[in-house]
Amino acid sequence: MARLFFASLVTVGLLFSMVCGLILALLVLTDQVNLGFAIAITIVLNAIIWLVSPWISDLTLRWFNKLQFIDDAEVASRYPHIHQLIHDVAAEYRFKAPRIGLIPDRNPTAFTYGILRSNARIVVTDGIFEFLNADEQRAVVAHELGHIVHRDFIVMTAAGTLVQIMYQIYAAAMRSGRQGSSGNSKNKGGQALVGIGALIAYYVGIYLLYYLSRTREYLADAFSAERVEGRHLASALVKIAYGIVKAEDTDATQSLLQSTRHMGVVDVKNARYSGLEAENDLDDPERASEAMLFDAHNPWARLIELNSTHPLTGLRIAHLGDIARAKAQAFPDYDLKAAAQRVGLNKGALWSRFWFELAILLFxxxxxxxxxxxxxxxxxxxxxxxxxxxxxxxxYPRGASPATTVANLMTDPTVSPVVGRPAQLTGKAIGRANPGFIAGEDVIYQDRTGLVTADFRSMLGFIGNLFAGWKRVPKHIGQDGQLQGWFRRGMGGYVIMREMSSTAGTLRARPYFWQAFxxxxxxxxxxxxxxxxxxxxxxxxxxxxxxxxxxxx
The missing domain is CATH 1.20.58 (Methane Monooxygenase Hydroxylase; Chain G, domain 1)
Structure with a gap:
């Protein structure tokens, strides 16, 4: 845990030093821009937003998602295991026990928000109590308590403000350079360089912010593992992803999951892919562990994770497993080290394949x-x-697509988002990948071992996709047949469709046509x-x- 705290400190310190360096460089080069005022306004606005955001969140969640806060006595009566945990942590760290909010939604998610420890809220949905057992519920709440104890509200707000200031410096430098006198060309050139540096720092800062967010998630996971054994949070993460896929999608549900994506115990985008894997493997933890080897060991996973506020599920579970082993605790269900030994994972071969595929991408x-x-x-x-x-x-390798299964594809740690693995599945499309969108061309395909997304890419581009989703895809849903294509893995696994045949006919796609044309x-x-x-x-x-x-x- 000390390493994670140090990583957070270094990240915030790096953002702060980048801001200070850019400010000093710009002030040395020009006295025409009132940069201090712009930065002061940015800080004041962020402070105001930080102060009022909890009450705005309360109103929004009450209005759109029917949030209800339950008093302490009711929490003690209905959820004594959670009540005890919350009060134990609050007493140890000397802050007022957070308010507990409940949202009537089957999608299992939990999040926390507030200004300080003393006025924090923890919000959970009905799905947490439907899909998780008591120990897993405690593990999730302990994770949210970890965010409160570590004051992540303040840390992330401060870091976000620093990134915004970098953009202010860029805008000020560019504006000053355009308005400066023509005789001071040396300073104008210097201001332009500072502006370009600030813009680069701004984009680097965004990714540092993502990294900081992932680090805070690891810290919250570690806190949960201190209070409740890590194996319970590991199984909770898998079940939450499963529940998000299983629960019915509504406008309110989508609004809740998307608006709390950065605050939730999981990233909903990653969770949807993980949920399909969990659907396949919920009763087979060994296979689930093998499916997560990609997250934990494939070099592409590190690049995919860069654009996410949460670590990949496999990495989080591997981290929890390390904590459990360090504490000599049981971690029987999702042991990724044992899974790597079972499949004979060759890390050297993974890196060799990664460099080859990266060369293809950059060629x-x-x-x-x-x-x-x-x-x-x-x-x-x-x-x-x-x-x-x-x-x-x-x-897009040519040739015959060998018959395989979803389970076989998902447990292959060597796949990538660049080179497709030819595959043929026998099963049926059971629904659209985006429920409710009547022109959605992508489908969820099921074989005897599990589910995977089938990605249809028309040779006619966007218009062809819409037409296929509206007219051609529906007649194949629920019909037995075969799916041929190329399996890739990014945030999750998916098959780029070449051909889907069923009793209703054949749907063909040419995903590479537009690139070639x-x-x-x-x-x-x-x-x-x-x-x-x-x-x-x-x-x-x-x-x-x-x-x-x-x-x-």
Whole structure:
């Protein structure tokens, strides 16, 4: 846990030092911009938002999600195991026990918000009590108490303010550079450099903010494991993901999950994919552990996680397992170390495959950079397009799709978001991937071992997707058949559809068509422009030679 606290401190310190450095650089270069006022306004506005946000959240959740706060006596009566935990932690850390709010929604989620420890709220849905047992409920509430104890409201608000200030510095530097006098070109150039540096720092800061958020989640997990054994939070994370997939989607449910995505015990986007895995593996913890090996060991998982406020589920469970082993506690169900030994995981092979696939991903960019290095500026688009064409066969391997199962695909830790694994599943589409969207072209496909998302990509692009979702996909839902395509894994696993056949007919897709067509079009257009411009450049010289020859004759 000390390492995680240190990581949080270093991240906030890095953001602060970046801001201070940019401010000093800009103030040295110019005295024309009232940067201090802009920063002061940013800090004041964030402070006001921080102060009033709990009451705004109360009103919003009451209005849209029927939130009800229950008094302490009712909590003690209905949920004595949770009441005892909350009061034990509050007494130990000397703050007022947080208010408990209940939302009547089957989607299992929990989150906390507030200003300080003393006025925090913990909100849970009915789904927490439907899908989780008593120990798992305590583990989830302990996780939220961890956020309160660690004062994450303040930490994340302060870090977010620093990132906003970086953007203020960028805007101020650019504005000052445009308005400055033409005689002070040296300072103007310096201001532009500071502005560019601030913009880069702003985007870096966003990813540092994501990293800080993930670190705070790990800290809250560790706090939960201190109060309730880590195995209970591990199983709770799996069941929450399962419950989010199983519970009926409504507008209110979607609003709740999306609006609390950054605050919830899980990231709902990751949870939907994890939920499909949990649907497959809820009664088979060993297979579930093998499905999470991708999260814990595949290098692509680290890149995928960069854009998330929460760690990937497999990484969180691996972290909880490490804590349990350090405390000599049982961790029988989701032991990722044992799973890695069962499948004979080769980390060296995973890294070799990662570098190869990264090279495939970056090859078009590398050709573009090569063209630029050779100063063939006009040919840069064609070079990139050639790279795309050259890698299509690798990203969409041709040939027969071997018969397999969802379980076999999901437990393969070597898959990636770049190179598809050819696969053929036997089963049926059981519904749309986006329930309620009548033109949704993607479906949930079920075989005898589990569920996976089938991603339809029309050769006609967006319009083709809408038409297929509206007219062609519905007749295949509920019909037995086969699905052929390429399995990839990003935040979760999915099959890019090549063909879905059933008793209702055959639905074909050409996911690589537009990439190939546009690449060829770019190459042709670039070469045409190149030769046209070359001919135009040479024509005057050719005319001069002809004219000289005519005069000599």
């Amino acid at each position: 078009p960019l590398a050709l573009g950079i090569l063209a630029a290095a050779l100063q063939a500026w006009v040919l840069i688009p064609a070079a990139v397009a050639i790279g795309v064409l050259a890698t299509l066969r690798l990203r 546009l690449s060829v079009a770019v190459i042709v257009a670039t070469l045409f422009f190149y030769f046209a411009s070359t001919q135009y450049t040479l024509d005057p010289e050719a005319l001069r030679i002809d004219r000289t020859f005519g005069e000599g004759r």
